[in-house]
Amino acid sequence: MSDHNQHAVAHYRNNFLREVEDRVEDGEWVKMCMQCGVCAGSCPFGPHWEHSPQKIFMMIRAGKREEVLASDSMWMCTSCYNCIVRCPRKLPITHIMHGLAHYAHRLGVAPKGQPTREVARLFWNNLARSGRVNELRFSLAMYFKDGFVQGIKNSLAMQGIGIGLMKAKRLNPMEILGGHKCRDKDGIHKMIAKAREIEERKQGFTS
Amino acid sequence: MTKKQYAFYPGCSSQKGASASNFATSIEVMCEKLGIQLNEIPDWNCCSASIGYGDGGLLPRLVLNARNLALAEQHLPGQDMVSGCPACWLSTRETAEKLHESGSLMAEANEALKEAGLSFKGTVRARHIVEVLVEDVGFAGMKQPVVKPLEGMKIAGYVGCQTNRPFGIAGESFENPQYLDKMIETVGAEPASGYEQKVTCCGGALAFSEPDKSQKQIRDIVESAYDHGAEMIVTPCQLCQANVEIYQSEINKKQGTKFAMPVVYYSQLLTVAYGGSLKQAGLDGHVIQPEKLQQIAVRQK
Numbered sequence: 001m002s003d004h005n006q007h008a009v010a011h012y013r014n015n016f017l018r019e020v021e022d023r024v025e026d027g028e029w030v031k032m033c034m035q036c037g038v039c040a041g042s043c044p045f046g047p048h049w050e051h052s053p054q055k056i057f058m059m060i061r062a063g064k065r066e067e068v069l070a071s072d073s074m075w076m077c078t079s080c081y082n083c084i085v086r087c088p089r090k091l092p093i094t095h096i097m098h099g100l101a102h103y104a105h106r107l108g109v110a111p112k113g114q115p116t117r118e119v120a121r122l123f124w125n126n127l128a129r130s131g132r133v134n135e136l137r138f139s140l141a142m143y144f145k146d147g148f149v150q151g152i153k154n155s156l157a158m159q160g161i162g163i164g165l166m167k168a169k170r171l172n173p174m175e176i177l178g179g180h181k182c183r184d185k186d187g188i189h190k191m192i193a194k195a196r197e198i199e200e201r202k203q204g205f206t207s
Numbered sequence: 208m209t210k211k212q213y214a215f216y217p218g219c220s221s222q223k224g225a226s227a228s229n230f231a232t233s234i235e236v237m238c239e240k241l242g243i244q245l246n247e248i249p250d251w252n253c254c255s256a257s258i259g260y261g262d263g264g265l266l267p268r269l270v271l272n273a274r275n276l277a278l279a280e281q282h283l284p285g286q287d288m289v290s291g292c293p294a295c296w297l298s299t300r301e302t303a304e305k306l307h308e309s310g311s312l313m314a315e316a317n318e319a320l321k322e323a324g325l326s327f328k329g330t331v332r333a334r335h336i337v338e339v340l341v342e343d344v345g346f347a348g349m350k351q352p353v354v355k356p357l358e359g360m361k362i363a364g365y366v367g368c369q370t371n372r373p374f375g376i377a378g379e380s381f382e383n384p385q386y387l388d389k390m391i392e393t394v395g396a397e398p399a400s401g402y403e404q405k406v407t408c409c410g411g412a413l414a415f416s417e418p419d420k421s422q423k424q425i426r427d428i429v430e431s432a433y434d435h436g437a438e439m440i441v442t443p444c445q446l447c448q449a450n451v452e453i454y455q456s457e458i459n460k461k462q463g464t465k466f467a468m469p470v471v472y473y474s475q476l477l478t479v480a481y482g483g484s485l486k487q488a489g490l491d492g493h494v495i496q497p498e499k500l501q502q503i504a505v506r507q508k
Contacts, residue, residue, distance in 0.1 A: 025265045044407065044408040044410075044424055045413070045417070045420055048417075048420055075261075076413075076417070078257075078368075078408050078410055078411040078412070078413050078421075079257035079258075079368070079369070079411055079412070080368040080369075080372065080408035080411065081368060081369065081372035081373040082368070082372065082408070084372065084373045085372045085373055085375075085381040086381075094373070098260035099260075099265070101260065101261060102260050102261060102262075102263070102264055102265075105261055105262065106264070115416035115417060116258075116261070116412075116413055116416040116417065117261055118416065119258060119261075119412065119413075119415050119416040120258045120259070120260065120261025120262055120412075121261060121262045123256070123258045123259060123261075123262075123412070124255070124259055124261065124262035124263050125262070127219075127252075127253040127255060127256075127259065131252035131253060132219050132222070132252060132253050133219035133220075133253050133256075135219070135220070135225055135226055142415055160456060161453055161454075161456065161457070161494075164453070164456075164494040165226065165453070165494065167494075168229070168491070168492045168493055168494055169224060169228060169229075169491070169492060170224070170225065170226045170227070170228055170229065170449075170492055171224070171225075171226065172223075172224030172225070174224075175224065179224075180219070180222045180223075180225075182250050182251075182252050183250045184250055184323060184324075187322065187323030187324060187325075188252055188271075188274070188323060190322035190323065191270055191274065191319050191320060191322040191323040192267050192270065192271070192319075193322070194270075194318065194319040194321075194322045195264075195266040195267040195269075195270040195315075195316075195319040196264065196266070196267055198266055198315050198318060198319065199264050199265065199266040199267070202315075
């Protein structure tokens with residue numbers, strides 16, 4: 001268990017709902033859920049979730065901390081916002097799912113090797129580096145995330161698509177050398193570091 | 208004619224050589240004909256898209272978007288900020304609204320922005336190009352420059368998710384928005400009526416991490432377009448366009464289908480209808496060739 005996770009457990013004891021309200025994006029909305037299930041029925045990846053948003057909300061209230069944070073359900077969110085616009089109580093469900101996923105990731109208790117968690121991490125690293133996304137490097141990082149041999153296999157499997165996109169001038173092999181970037185990337189790095197520092201202080205990760 | 212001025216946020220996928228570079232090309236003639244001037248925001252950065260949440264956290268994501276808003280406010284004062292990418296628009300608008308509603312978030316965002324030598328007052332409105340077309344130009348205005356009606360084409364209007372939810376285009380329903388069908392009619396083509404996959408999710412960023420689940424979504428979207436007699440899909444979304452076009456070959460390989468349904472942007476329809484060339488419409492940027500539209504583009508009137 002990570003230090004951050006231990007501190008959180010010690011601080012909130014058995015009150016997981018309060019922990020979510022304090023530390024998770026839009027967490028204060030969780031108690032408004034009336035368990036109607038419209039979110040569960042509206043999710044495009046609904047059949048693939050172990051726990052629908054409706055279940056997650058009830059589990060939070062029931063204090064099932066470990067099961068919620070270790071669930072891979074939040075990582076199945078495609079950000080389609082169907083649940084948000086259909087929720088009769090107007091809960092920002094998509095944001096809460098993102099918030100829970102990020103919180104579990106931050107605590108180090110999110111499921112290891114969860115593919116969307118990996119993609120999310122690689123995407124953020126990619127954009128934070130130069131201020132803009134480098135699509136070629138992002139794709140390659142994804143193919144090679146499980147090692148070199150698997151990376152070659154993945155690249156070969158996706159070769160047709162890559163060549164098609166290059167022919168259409170929608171994938172530039174020269175991006176490997178750096179490609180597009182912001183002029184003030186140093187400013188962006190400092191700005192992100194400051195935002196992270198403020199957020200961590202606010203959420204009690206640092207004093 | 209004095210042009211309407213907007214602060215333009217192209218977004219990463221619209222850069223040269225990126226996955227939606229043909230979208231960026233295709234809006235030039237369209238904007239020219241409609242009297243829209245897009246002024247690129249200097250040194251804009253990534254919005255962190257819908258997948259940035261995993262590692263990003265709320266404030267870092269808000270701050271990335273606040274930087275673009277602050278740059279627009281400083282360099283292009285008084286202009287609405289306009290994006291062509293739904294993810295960019297959604298992130299920017301969400302940021303503008305969240306900072307507007309919360310004084311403490313605004314203060315925190317400004318504390319971080321200071322590190323990049325910027326500050327944000329909160330005066331910029333974040334809009335989508337489709338809003339500019341529908342609200343500022345109007346359908347009658349969009350029809351005026353049409354010199355080559357796309358007669359005889361039947362097109363499935365695939366709106367997708369993020370142009371439609373959670374904000375959407377004012378006055379439209381989330382379940383069955385009409386503006387894209389109206390645009391198809393405006394350029395003289397026929398919308399595939401009853402196309403029930405209009406607002407279905409293509410899997411978004413999870414097309415990378417959960418390919419099988421996403422390709423099931425894409426299969427539904429393409430299959431329904433065929434079922435409704437469409438010869439092409441049109442969309443306002445960069446990720447929808449890429450996912451739905453690119454993965455058809457994968458679906459064919461795995462499932463024995465024979466999909467070859469072209470997927471284009473609304474801006475490509477307008478540009479061709481306004482007399483733009485194949486190149487100006489970005490129609491040289493496809494993996495599945497939209498042949499009929501290409502033929503109209505090269506035809507003399």
